[in-house]
Amino acid sequence: MADHQPTGMTRASSAESSALSNIDVAATVAGAEEDASDRVSNASTPPTSLADTGEMSTSSAKKLAGLEPVEEDGGRRPKRARAGPSSYNLKKLSDAQLPVGGTAASSRNVSGLTGRTLVNSEESGEQRQETPLEAKTEKALDGEWAIPADVTPKELPARLQRKTSVKDRVKKAAGKVGTVLGKRTREVMEAGKRKLGRKRRDEHDEDENVEAEAEGEEEKEEDVPRWKKKLDMGPKGLLDELDLDAEPASLAPPPAKRAKLSGKAALQEMSQAPVASVPLAKAATASKHMKKWQKEGLFAGQDADFDPMQPGGQRKLQKKRPGSSMSDETTPAAATPTKRSFVTLPMFSYLDKTRDFVVPFDVFAPTFKKGDEKPKDWHQVNRNRLVGEAKEMWEKSERLPASMCVCQASEQGDLGCDDHCLNRVMQYECNDDNCNLSALQCGNRLFTDLAVRMKKGGAFDIGVEVLKTRDRGFGVRSCRTWAPGQIIMEYTGEIVSEGECQRRIREDYKDKQCYYLMELERGLIIDGTKGSMARFINHSCEPNCEVRMVKVNGTPRMGVFAGDGGVATGQELTYDYNFDNFGEKQQMCYCGAPTCRGYLSKRLNAAEQKKMARVENEKKRKAAEEAQRHAEDEDRKKKVKTDRGSSWRGWVAVDDPETKERLKREKREREEAAKSSDRARRLAARRTSLPASEREPLIKKKSDAKRKTVAADEEMVGGVGQNEVEAPIEEEDVGEDLAVHQSTVRRGVKGHRASSSVSKFTEDLPRPASAHSTITSTITRKTEITITEKAEPESTIPRLVTALDGARNDDAEEEIAVAVKKQPIKDAMKS
Numbered sequence: 001m002a003d004h005q006p007t008g009m010t011r012a013s014s015a016e017s018s019a020l021s022n023i024d025v026a027a028t029v030a031g032a033e034e035d036a037s038d039r040v041s042n043a044s045t046p047p048t049s050l051a052d053t054g055e056m057s058t059s060s061a062k063k064l065a066g067l068e069p070v071e072e073d074g075g076r077r078p079k080r081a082r083a084g085p086s087s088y089n090l091k092k093l094s095d096a097q098l099p100v101g102g103t104a105a106s107s108r109n110v111s112g113l114t115g116r117t118l119v120n121s122e123e124s125g126e127q128r129q130e131t132p133l134e135a136k137t138e139k140a141l142d143g144e145w146a147i148p149a150d151v152t153p154k155e156l157p158a159r160l161q162r163k164t165s166v167k168d169r170v171k172k173a174a175g176k177v178g179t180v181l182g183k184r185t186r187e188v189m190e191a192g193k194r195k196l197g198r199k200r201r202d203e204h205d206e207d208e209n210v211e212a213e214a215e216g217e218e219e220k221e222e223d224v225p226r227w228k229k230k231l232d233m234g235p236k237g238l239l240d241e242l243d244l245d246a247e248p249a250s251l252a253p254p255p256a257k258r259a260k261l262s263g264k265a266a267l268q269e270m271s272q273a274p275v276a277s278v279p280l281a282k283a284a285t286a287s288k289h290m291k292k293w294q295k296e297g298l299f300a301g302q303d304a305d306f307d308p309m310q311p312g313g314q315r316k317l318q319k320k321r322p323g324s325s326m327s328d329e330t331t332p333a334a335a336t337p338t339k340r341s342f343v344t345l346p347m348f349s350y351l352d353k354t355r356d357f358v359v360p361f362d363v364f365a366p367t368f369k370k371g372d373e374k375p376k377d378w379h380q381v382n383r384n385r386l387v388g389e390a391k392e393m394w395e396k397s398e399r400l401p402a403s404m405c406v407c408q409a410s411e412q413g414d415l416g417c418d419d420h421c422l423n424r425v426m427q428y429e430c431n432d433d434n435c436n437l438s439a440l441q442c443g444n445r446l447f448t449d450l451a452v453r454m455k456k457g458g459a460f461d462i463g464v465e466v467l468k469t470r471d472r473g474f475g476v477r478s479c480r481t482w483a484p485g486q487i488i489m490e491y492t493g494e495i496v497s498e499g500e501c502q503r504r505i506r507e508d509y510k511d512k513q514c515y516y517l518m519e520l521e522r523g524l525i526i527d528g529t530k531g532s533m534a535r536f537i538n539h540s541c542e543p544n545c546e547v548r549m550v551k552v553n554g555t556p557r558m559g560v561f562a563g564d565g566g567v568a569t570g571q572e573l574t575y576d577y578n579f580d581n582f583g584e585k586q587q588m589c590y591c592g593a594p595t596c597r598g599y600l601s602k603r604l605n606a607a608e609q610k611k612m613a614r615v616e617n618e619k620k621r622k623a624a625e626e627a628q629r630h631a632e633d634e635d636r637k638k639k640v641k642t643d644r645g646s647s648w649r650g651w652v653a654v655d656d657p658e659t660k661e662r663l664k665r666e667k668r669e670r671e672e673a674a675k676s677s678d679r680a681r682r683l684a685a686r687r688t689s690l691p692a693s694e695r696e697p698l699i700k701k702k703s704d705a706k707r708k709t710v711a712a713d714e715e716m717v718g719g720v721g722q723n724e725v726e727a728p729i730e731e732e733d734v735g736e737d738l739a740v741h742q743s744t745v746r747r748g749v750k751g752h753r754a755s756s757s758v759s760k761f762t763e764d765l766p767r768p769a770s771a772h773s774t775i776t777s778t779i780t781r782k783t784e785i786t787i788t789e790k791a792e793p794e795s796t797i798p799r800l801v802t803a804l805d806g807a808r809n810d811d812a813e814e815e816i817a818v819a820v821k822k823q824p825i826k827d828a829m830k831s
């Protein structure tokens with residue numbers, strides 16, 4: 001674009017080059033737009049809203065801008081111009097009168113009239129009288145704004161260039177969201193108009209503003225009329241979002257709380273792995289209703305080019321000191337801003353460039369939530385303590401001479417002392433005595449890094465938290481990312497001897513479900529019962545961490561390091577326990593890994609694994625065979641069932657010990673019943689062969705009240721008929737065989753009580769289907785039978801039965817019953 005634009009062109013470009021200008025144009029009703037173009041062509045009335053600002057403002061502004069020739073009507077605005085929207089805007093004004101040594105866009109001053117504008121006017125050689133207002137304005141403007149004409153836009157101070165970029169960005173953004181923005185802006189405009197009220201008042205306000213501007217004062221927020229604030233902000237703060245009114249850094253008033261970062265700085269900050277000592281950043285604005293923002297969290301610990309899925313990337317990271325606080329902040333590698341590789345939210349890049357954008361605090365907060373269960377009986381101790389004889393053992397132990405590594409500093413800026421470092425191989429941490437590299441160059445000072453992080457003590461420095469798992473007790477979750485090989489924490493506790501450890505298992509921890517014992521060195525064990533958070537790390541057969549011993553200044557220490565794949569935010573930390581089982585019973589493993597060994601057991605070497613695989617295969621083969629057999633059995637059973645018809649109830653699973661036992665019992669009972677029945681039959685047969693006189697009464701009634709019942713029962717018994725009465729009770733049978741006897745007798749009685757040497761017995765028996773069923777149904781009831789003497793001759797009962805039988809016939813049933821009632825049974829028997 002040329003340095004100077006024709007009037008119409010300037011306005012057009014101004015409208016294009018600013019989102020706000022676009023908005024204004026869009027907000028203007030179609031008719032107004034037509035009018036505007038008319039006005040441009042006539043050059044009598046400027047096509048911007050400036051034209052609507054009334055006499056004073058129009059004249060002064062136009063003159064200032066050098067855009068307006070002589071007004072034909074003496075400064076009075078044409079009527080139709082008045083009908084346009086009252087969207088006077090300082091930015092538009094400033095855009096309208098640009099450019100010096102660059103495009104309108106590149107030199108727009110968002111604060112309104114610029115010193116540059118005035119200088120340009122002069123430089124352009126316009127011969128006109130400087131008005132008092134112009135003079136006043138020029139005087140008030142900062143000298144900094146007077147830019148020599150030969151300065152190209154590229155040479156402009158950064159803050160001025162920034163304006164250009166804001167404009168460009170806004171233009172771009174406005175173009176993208178054109179329709180939405182246009183619609184919203186129209187709404188904003190309408191809202192503004194409604195608020196404005198009467199036009200005259202508007203004009204008055206606008207004039208005031210122009211004057212205030214001309215005073216050369218920067219537009220302070222409090223000075224801006226309320227209507228303008230509303231107009232600019234919109235009801236939803238739309239324009240504020242776009243930050244169009246941003247002042248150049250040097251001119252803007254100091255921020256309320258925190259200086260805004262430039263887009264580049266913000267990008268740089270975000271792209272670097274924050275080490276994180278500030279869990280909660282201060283609110284971005286002074287308003288207490290504003291959301292609080294967390295400075296880090298989601299990407300904490302994540303280097304910009306960290307991608308665990310890329311093996312190449314991992315190696316690269318491993319070469320640097322991975323994610324350590326020192327590497328983040330001080331190493332040359334970390335100081336270089338790197339490109340972010342993670343996927344960002346769609347609007348992120350835009351916000352990132354224009355705002356101090358931070359991750360909302362509640363995206364991932366490493367804190368206990370209300371109601372989360374906390375571990376009990378945990379005495380946290382973050383450093384090792386030698387206990388008992390371990391102390392002496394430690395003092396007596398042989399100290400190896402300090403090794404010296406020969407690593408060289410990397411020319412590419414990567415960290416030295418990598419996997420080939422002699423100290424590293426010997427599990428020694430480098431220090432100034434055993435390493436030639438400086439702390440910043442050496443990659444084998446992980447415990448030193450850890451100490452720095454722990455000293456900071458922020459939530460993201462610690463970076464892990466204890467949480468309850470579903471099925472494995474408590475576990476440890478990561479609240480940030482950890483690069484491969486990075487130290488996460490130290491496993492600390494009481495260092496005890498092996499003997500003491502055994503004693504504790506036997507005595508102190510005999511009722512405990514979990515042990516927190518970890519072998520440190522031969523003969524020395526760390527008991528993490530009183531120890532660090534690392535004691536809560538669970539086992540996995542496919543872990544994401546490893547636990548290693550490192551000698552730090554000669555002292556063995558146990559560290560938890562991120563595995564080869566790194567650890568992502570929110571993952572549970574796990575390592576392979578390689579469990580030495582203290583008890584007989586093996587613990588089931590619930591790690592859920594595809595290659596889970598099934599138990600918390602020792603890791604096997606190759607030969608053991610082979611053997612194990614063989615055993616497993618054998619097991620599988622057997623299981624398959626068994627399944628096959630089972631399927632065949634099922635088929636067979638099905639076939640048999642169908643062959644036998646529908647009444648067949650199926651086989652009994654004799655494999656079941658309970659069923660087996662039941663079947664045996666039932667069989668035994670059946671046999672015994674049959675035996676008793678045979679015997680009863682035999683005896684009955686013998687009894688019936690005896691004469692009645694030889695039969696002695698066996699049963700006597702206890703009381704009169706019972707007599708009837710007994711008699712009735714006896715009668716019923718008799719009624720059953722000789723053939724069915726098969727239950728003489730033998731002397732030895734009394735009591736022990738009573739159940740069998742009763743069941744075979746089928747008396748149709750409800751119950752009997754046998755006293756004397758006989759046990760009590762009550763049973764429901766089915767009524768006999770005999771010819772006397774009508775009678776028996778009337779007399780069936782609970783009966784007490786007393787067997788008078790144990791040593792009753794075996795023939796007594798059959799005799800009694802016989803007696804009744806003898807008296808029995810269909811016609812005499814009632815009489816017999818009555819007769820029995822009236823006399824003692826003994827007599828009845830005799831008679």
Ligand SMILES: C[S@@+](CC[C@H](N)C(=O)[O-])C[C@H]1O[C@@H](n2cnc3c(N)ncnc32)[C@H](O)[C@@H]1O
Pocket residue numbers: 471472473474475513514515516535536537538539540587588589590591600
């Ligand atoms: C050192 S503790 C780990 C912390 C433990 N979860 C707690 O709540 O204190 C080891 C015990 O955790 C349980 N555990 C750890 N990893 C497990 C896994 N993968 N499957 C089942 N249990 C596990 C076992 O009971 C084991 O004895």
